[in-house]
Amino acid sequence: xxxxxxxxxxxxxxxxxxxxxxxxxxxxxxxxxxxxxxxxxxxxxxxxxxxxxxxxxxxxxxxxxxxxxxxxxxxxxxxxxxxxxxxxxxxxxxxxxxxxxxxxxxxxxxxxxxxxxxxxxxxxxxxxxxxxxxxxxxxxxxxxxxxxxxxxxxxxxxxxxxxxxxxxxxxxxxxxxxxxxxxxxxxxxxxxxxxxxxxxxxxxxxxxxxxxxxxxxxxxxxxxxxxxxxxxxxxxxx
Amino acid sequence: xxxxxxxxxxxxxxxxxxxxxxxxxxxxxxxxxxxxxxxxxxxxxxxxxxxxxxxxxxxxxxxxxxxxxxxxxxxxxxxxxxxxxxxxxxxxxxxxxxxxxxxxxxxxxxxxxxxxxxxxxxxxxxxxxxxxxxxxxxxxxxxxxxxxxxxxxxxxxxxxxxxxxxxxxxxxxxxxxxxxxxxxxxxxxxxxxxxxxxxxxxxxxxxxxxxxxxxxxxxxxxxxxxxxxxxxxxxxxx
Numbered sequence: 001x002x003x004x005x006x007x008x009x010x011x012x013x014x015x016x017x018x019x020x021x022x023x024x025x026x027x028x029x030x031x032x033x034x035x036x037x038x039x040x041x042x043x044x045x046x047x048x049x050x051x052x053x054x055x056x057x058x059x060x061x062x063x064x065x066x067x068x069x070x071x072x073x074x075x076x077x078x079x080x081x082x083x084x085x086x087x088x089x090x091x092x093x094x095x096x097x098x099x100x101x102x103x104x105x106x107x108x109x110x111x112x113x114x115x116x117x118x119x120x121x122x123x124x125x126x127x128x129x130x131x132x133x134x135x136x137x138x139x140x141x142x143x144x145x146x147x148x149x150x151x152x153x154x155x156x157x158x159x160x161x162x163x164x165x166x167x168x169x170x171x172x173x174x175x176x177x178x179x180x181x182x183x184x185x186x187x188x189x190x191x192x193x194x195x196x197x198x199x200x201x202x203x204x205x206x207x208x209x210x211x212x213x214x215x216x217x218x219x220x221x222x223x224x225x226x227x228x229x230x231x232x233x234x235x236x237x238x
Numbered sequence: 239x240x241x242x243x244x245x246x247x248x249x250x251x252x253x254x255x256x257x258x259x260x261x262x263x264x265x266x267x268x269x270x271x272x273x274x275x276x277x278x279x280x281x282x283x284x285x286x287x288x289x290x291x292x293x294x295x296x297x298x299x300x301x302x303x304x305x306x307x308x309x310x311x312x313x314x315x316x317x318x319x320x321x322x323x324x325x326x327x328x329x330x331x332x333x334x335x336x337x338x339x340x341x342x343x344x345x346x347x348x349x350x351x352x353x354x355x356x357x358x359x360x361x362x363x364x365x366x367x368x369x370x371x372x373x374x375x376x377x378x379x380x381x382x383x384x385x386x387x388x389x390x391x392x393x394x395x396x397x398x399x400x401x402x403x404x405x406x407x408x409x410x411x412x413x414x415x416x417x418x419x420x421x422x423x424x425x426x427x428x429x430x431x432x433x434x435x436x437x438x439x440x441x442x443x444x445x446x447x448x449x450x451x452x453x454x455x456x457x458x459x460x461x462x463x464x465x466x467x468x469x470x471x472x473x474x475x476x
Contacts, residue, residue, distance in 0.1 A: 070308045070348075075355045102351035105391045109347040110308075113340035117313045137391045145387035152380040153343045 008034035011122035011167075012111045013062070015039050017052030019192045019214065020170055023182035024126030025060050027169045030185055036118060037062040038111055042103070043073035048202055052193035059188055068110055075101060104137035108146050112164065116154050121162035128170045128178065143168055175217030183223060190226035203230040246272035249360035249405070250349045251300070253277050255290030257430045257452065258408055261420035262364030263298050265407045268423055274356060275300040276349055280341070281311035286440055290431035297426055306348055313339060342375035346384050350402065354392050359400035366408045366416065381406055413455030421461060428464035441468040 011033035015021045028035050037057040039050055050067060057065035104127065111123045127138040136142065143166050150164045170178050182189065194214045195204035204211050206229040218225040249271035253259045266273050275295040277288055288305060295303035342365065349361045365376040374380065381404050388402045408416050420427065432452045433442035442449050444467040456463040 066312055068309060068312050071306060072351065074304055074306050075352045101354035101393070102347055102388075102391055105350060105388070106344070106347040109340055109344040112343060113310065114313045116339035136393055139390070142387065142390040145383070145390050149380065149383035149387045150340075150343070152377070152383050153340055153375045155339070155374055 008032060009122065010034045010036060010063075010118045010120040011124055012036045012038055012115045012118065012120055013124040014107055014111055014126065015053045015057060015062075015065070016126075017049035017054075017056060017192060018126075018194045018210070019182060019187070019189055019217075020126035020128055020178055021053075022056045022060070022126075022187050022189075022192050023178050023185070024124050024170055025056065025062065026182060026185040026187050028124045028167070029060055029062075033122060033124075035060075035062045035124075036114065036120070037065040038107075038114060039065065039067045040107060040110070041067055041069045042106075043071050048198055049193045052191060055191040056187075059191055066114070070106065070110075072101075072103070072106070102137070104135075104142070105146070108150075108166070112150050112154065115164065119162070121164050122167060123164065124167045124169070126170050127168055128173060128175075130172065130174050138171075140168070140171055143171070174220075175213050176220035179217045179221040179223060183221070192227075194227075199230045201230075203228045205230055246270055247360065248272045248274060248301075248356045248358040249362055250274045250276055250353045250356065250358055251362040252345055252349055252364065253291045253295060253300075253303070254364075255287035255292075255294060255430060256364075256432045256448070257420060257425070257427055257455075258364035258366055258416055259291075260294045260298070260364075260425050260427075260430050261416050261423070262362050262408055263294065263300065264420060264423040264425050266362045266405070267298055267300075271360060271362075273298075273300045273362075274352065274358070275303040276345075276352060277303065277305045278345060278348070279305055279307045280344075281309050286436055287431045290429060293429040294425075297429055304352070308344065308348075310339075310341070310344070340375070342373075342380070343384070346388075346404070350388050350392065353402065357400070359402050360405060361402065362405045362407070364408050365406055366411060366413075368410065368412050376409075378406070378409055381409070412458075413451050414458035417455045417459040417461060421459070431465075437468045439468075441466045443468050 011028050013025045013028050013035045015025055015037040016039065025035060025037060037053070039053040041047065041050060054065060108123065108125065115121065115123055127143065129139050147164055147166045173181065194210045196208040196210050197205045199205065204227050206215065215225060249266050251263045251266050251273045253263055253275040254277065263273060263275060275291070277291040279285065279288060292303060346361065346363065353359065353361055365381065367377050385402055385404045411419065432448045434446040434448050435443045437443065442465050444453065453463060
């Protein structure tokens, strides 16, 4: 007997175009959600990730992909959105200059807005508290506080129709485990982009925190990163 | 003896251009803050309020006024940002169609981003739980949950350098009291704009919820609203 057609539940999936959010989207799809992928053009210097996000959304069967523009450069304060140089000397402890003030708060707020319009009570975000580069808004306690606030912020929350759930399937995984999970779910990592400071040909620098964490993850997973790097000897950078 | 020069504490003040946020900014100035006024171009049909915001920021001595664009129309779902008609038959109980999904969450998130860059731990927002048109994100419990989340979201919060405070000086005031307070502090109400659906000449409609609450407030305060209304007999609308 055929199973009856299933009306999939909608979920908003934040999608940067990096390997974490790609894997997160693949997990949401595997869990049976109809995925509405959301990316932001926020003045990031690595805007190439938006093209990666569109490719990833298509390849993983997102129902829709929207890119919302917000000019976070208006406030400055980060190496990702201003003229502060991206550090390349290695991953330091503490909060790095690539931290964008309140970025995940802003992104989750906009995901919440879309979720409310879609009558969705599920938001997926690929944050990660292990290899997380020290960003405060990637921690479980932040996510929990956001969900609590969100349920007081919305019409559907107040009317008791839905209870927003923020899914963070990667939060306790190492970069190695994220890559293994993504590979298992068929994520095409050649479509993703992680580098904070790609060169004019779109090649990853191999030296910024994001490249280093990615390369280390692939090495530990025993897999080859399909991306092209500007630096040849990438194994030295991890 | 002269008092020593005082280095004013910076505060981010959300400023829509309406009378509530104008009064809120006047209160922040009176409390001795150096005010950074923040407005949003979010695709609202009453964009005339942005001109009002600029006039108000200037007249009340804000240190700076920034307008950040975010296209909330990308999500739809509100009479203020889409083709749903603005209701004019009177103020209904419940959450009206002029509610913009997650609007205050998005606005406060962006205020938080600017506050972090300014090393400010104070944000002012003119929300009001009394004559608040039934929006869920104007309630004290929402504001408290946002502040809690914000302190987990930011570099300065995590490092224990600051503890964000969200000031809501109007939250327990009626519209009448807000108007009286604003008048007392010298707010020039002729510079403000409240109407959701002004006509081509910039005149307020006198019939939407926002006009009705405003007119009722002025009447109760025993003051004359200096704005021009498209409908002559405004006293019938309140």
